[in-house]
Structures are given as structure tokens and as C-alpha cells.
Amino acid sequence: MNQDQHTYELIDLYLRGELIGEDLDLFKIKLREDEGFLRQVQLQKAIIQHVQQAREADLRTIFDKKKKRRGAIIPFNRRVLSVAAVILSITAFGMILKMFLPADLLSDQSTTTPQEEVLTQTEETPTVVDTMISNRPADEEEVEDEEVTVPEIAMVEDDEVPDQSVLSTDADDDISRLKEEEDLLDGRNIEAKKDQLLTTRQIIPMVYSFEVKAPAAASAEADVETVDETATKATKKEGDSKDTQKVAQANTERAEIANVPVQRPGTQVNVEYWRSIVNFTGYSYNGTKLKLFQVPPDARLKIVVYQNKTYLKWEGAFYQLLQTDEYETFVKVKDAEVLKVIGP
Amino acid sequence: MLGYRRFSDSQLVDEIKSGNEDALLSMYKQYFTMVKSFILKNNGTEDEIEDVFQDSLIAVWRNVNKKDFTLTVKMSTYLMAIVKNLWFKQLKKKTRFTVVDESLQEKILADDVKTDHLDHSLIHDMVAELDETCKKLLGYFYFDGLENKVIAEKMGFANTDTVKSKKYQCFKKLETAVKDKYSKEDFFR
Numbered sequence: 001m002n003q004d005q006h007t008y009e010l011i012d013l014y015l016r017g018e019l020i021g022e023d024l025d026l027f028k029i030k031l032r033e034d035e036g037f038l039r040q041v042q043l044q045k046a047i048i049q050h051v052q053q054a055r056e057a058d059l060r061t062i063f064d065k066k067k068k069r070r071g072a073i074i075p076f077n078r079r080v081l082s083v084a085a086v087i088l089s090i091t092a093f094g095m096i097l098k099m100f101l102p103a104d105l106l107s108d109q110s111t112t113t114p115q116e117e118v119l120t121q122t123e124e125t126p127t128v129v130d131t132m133i134s135n136r137p138a139d140e141e142e143v144e145d146e147e148v149t150v151p152e153i154a155m156v157e158d159d160e161v162p163d164q165s166v167l168s169t170d171a172d173d174d175i176s177r178l179k180e181e182e183d184l185l186d187g188r189n190i191e192a193k194k195d196q197l198l199t200t201r202q203i204i205p206m207v208y209s210f211e212v213k214a215p216a217a218a219s220a221e222a223d224v225e226t227v228d229e230t231a232t233k234a235t236k237k238e239g240d241s242k243d244t245q246k247v248a249q250a251n252t253e254r255a256e257i258a259n260v261p262v263q264r265p266g267t268q269v270n271v272e273y274w275r276s277i278v279n280f281t282g283y284s285y286n287g288t289k290l291k292l293f294q295v296p297p298d299a300r301l302k303i304v305v306y307q308n309k310t311y312l313k314w315e316g317a318f319y320q321l322l323q324t325d326e327y328e329t330f331v332k333v334k335d336a337e338v339l340k341v342i343g344p
Numbered sequence: 345m346l347g348y349r350r351f352s353d354s355q356l357v358d359e360i361k362s363g364n365e366d367a368l369l370s371m372y373k374q375y376f377t378m379v380k381s382f383i384l385k386n387n388g389t390e391d392e393i394e395d396v397f398q399d400s401l402i403a404v405w406r407n408v409n410k411k412d413f414t415l416t417v418k419m420s421t422y423l424m425a426i427v428k429n430l431w432f433k434q435l436k437k438k439t440r441f442t443v444v445d446e447s448l449q450e451k452i453l454a455d456d457v458k459t460d461h462l463d464h465s466l467i468h469d470m471v472a473e474l475d476e477t478c479k480k481l482l483g484y485f486y487f488d489g490l491e492n493k494v495i496a497e498k499m500g501f502a503n504t505d506t507v508k509s510k511k512y513q514c515f516k517k518l519e520t521a522v523k524d525k526y527s528k529e530d531f532f533r
Contacts, residue, residue, distance in 0.1 A: 005512045046459040048486050050471040055483030062365055063398050204464050264460040302465050
């Protein structure tokens, strides 16, 4: 193991809190005294953070795949159930028609029994009726079979055509409605009408601000040359009699520092890239999730926050992201003051 | 119908420790309804279920891979404890209208080393451009917390020493790419 690898392993142990005892003490001393080493540690920490984020995003894509599968399966199940329901409904409807409808029709016309009706309606064909009557067997079940055939004849010969047409229209409507529902539940139809999620990605916004650090806090930071250090040096050189001058100088330098924006990473934003079925170009943003429409997944994006407003940098231009529940179109930022800070 | 294997609790722990992502999918399928029911009963919406559930499963994944992890309750109980914790935290945030960084890594890596001044979006891009083998290897180690022995088995390396040196090579590759792409002045703002 070379020296570089040894240092890398050492930093790794420290960052994971596994460096202990004398090694930890020595490490901390080096961290305080060696600025180059401090920067190395900072960079290693930042890289590890982003490796972790990348892996987390990778794991989340597994869930996204699962989610898509679940989304695809539910309509399929529904479709199967719907088809089964349609078949059952049609069968049941047919049986009901067959069993109850003739009785209803007959009750509308007269109170005679089916057999009596056969006798009255078949006056023109007495031989047939006579044959039927004369051949009537003693067995009850066979009698019932004969009775079933009678209403069918009655229906055909019934003069009340309007009633039949109403009934048949209802049935046709029912079937066509069920067919429409079946078509609607067809997975292909649904998919074709949906926006399509292309990919997801996590972006850490950069928060821009003008910060002046308090003397105590600033002096604790080893990597930043602070105003207070300058002020302290001035005090040593010029003595207590020049307090006023020292404070003024420090304030001037604070003001100079305040003109340079400070960047720090903000809260991670989950970015979803969508293909819009209606070719809508825009976004929807709720503070944690940003849905982009018609923005290519390989586009290089940056999100920045300045003065509590969020901006998206895409193809060299900045667009303000409004936090609403609506879908918004991209509006270019033209405020020169803002662009001066967050751009180019 | 989906063909996902259903694991017992002890199998889940073993499979997660060996880095088998199917275990996550199995848990996802097995506990989704339970989590959904809990979130909806506690002022949550359909949209929020997915995020909380995914965060919880990833937390389980990372916790199980810690060296001293032992499952002392049922996996469903353990998962629900995490779900409840995350969800009530989120509810608290919602009521206060503040956004809190949920990143887990800050809790793991040394807090006294500040990285705010670095250009994180640039590092993010460099990590994204890293080759798949290195990305996986570093991810298994730094995020999943898999042991070198497990990584060696998963990635077909000869032994743990190979994992160590390969990990170092990958890290150096990434570090060099970051440094090469951006000058020091630009990078350390």
C-alpha cells in the first residue's frame, strides 16, 4: 500500500468515525495545521456524499420499476375481472329474460295460464294444439318442458312490438356500454393517453446568499481567512488606542465580503423527466419534487436558490421555478440583479 | 403473478446482507399495503406513501448492513417503526412549513469537516459519469455498507485485498476527474 492509499484509507476511517485513540489525535492535529490535508479530507467527504446519493438514487430506480409494474398489472386484473363480469352479466341477463319476461308480457295481456293462451292463440292451427294436448304425457317434468316452449311462440306472435323493441334496445345499450368499458380498460388505450416518465434524478440545489460571519464563529473556521483575523492582527500592531479605526476597517472588509455570494448545498430535489402526450413544455414543482416536461434527460441542469426563490439553469438560461400545484411554463429570468448573482 | 420470491424475516436479513436487491422488492411488495394503510390513516396522501415507504426501505437496507445489526423483532414491526418515525417527522415538518435535509450521509460522515464551499453539482456530475463497475463498488461500500468479502463475491473479485485496491483506484479515478475537469480556483470557491 503506497502513501497515497494509506492516507486515503486513514481519511476514510476518520470520516466513518472509525479512527480512534492516538491515530485520531494525530489526525486532528494534522487537520488543523495542514491546509492541503484539510482540503483533501473535504474533497474525499464530498465525493463520498455524492457516491452515496448516486447509490441511493440507483436503489430507488428499483422501486420505480416495481411501481410501473404494479401500475401495469392493476389495469390488467381489472380488465380480466371486467370481462368476467360482462360475461356473467350477459348470461344472467339472458336467463332473466328467458325466465321472467314471458310471464310479464302475459300478465299484461291477460290473466290466463300459458296453456289456456295456447288454446286461444292457436285457434287457426287446432291440429297442432290438439296434437300437443293429446300427446301430453302424464309425467309432470315433461309437461313443464312443453310449457317452456309455449311462451316462445307467444312472444313471436305477440302484437305488442313496441314493448319488444324497447326491451331489445335496453339490452343492446347495456352490451355496447359494457363493450365500451372493456375498451376503456384495455391497457394499450390507457397507456397511449398517459404522459410518460422517462427517468428520475436527484439534484442538489446551490443556495446563494450574502453572509457575514460572526467573529467567534468565523475564527473557528480554519479554511477561511476571516475579517476577524485581520481585525485581530490590526489590534496587535496598533494597540488599544486605535479601536475605532480597527472596527471601521473590519466593517469595510465585512462589506467587501458581503458583496461576494456564498454558496452552500440546499435540500435535494427529486427531478422527474416526463414526455408529455400533448407536447407540453414546462414543469411542476412542490419544493422537493420537480417534474420536467419535454426536457431531455441528458440535459445539463442546475438548480439554484437565491433570496428564497428557486431557479433552474437549462441550456445557459435561468428560469424561475414557482412552487404551485399547477403546471407552469418556463419563464426566463431577466432581472439583471439576480442574474449577476446566480449567473452565468 | 409477479414472480417475486417471498422471504422469511431471517432470509430477508441474510439476503440484504449479501446485497440481493430482490429482498428489497420482496419487502416492497409484502409491506406496501400495510404502509399505505398507515400513511392514509395518519393524514397522508397517496403521493406521500411512495416517498416514505422508499425512504424506510432504504433505511432498513442500510441498517441491516451495519456490522452490529441484529433483528430482535419481526421485520414488519421493525419496518413500521422506521415508517412511523419518518412519517411523524415529515408531519412535523409539514406543520412548521420548513424543509429539513433528509440526507442520511451527514449523520455518518464527520460533521466537523465542512464541504459547503465546494461545488457539489460538479462533483455530482463526475460521479454520474463514473464507469458502472466503479460506481457499483463505491456504492456498495459507502452506501450499502457491504463488507469487502461480500463485495468480492458480488463483483467477482478474487479477494478482499482486490476490493480494497480496486476501491482505491476507483476513488482516485473520480478524484482525478474532478480535479482535472475544474481548476483548483474554480473548485474551491
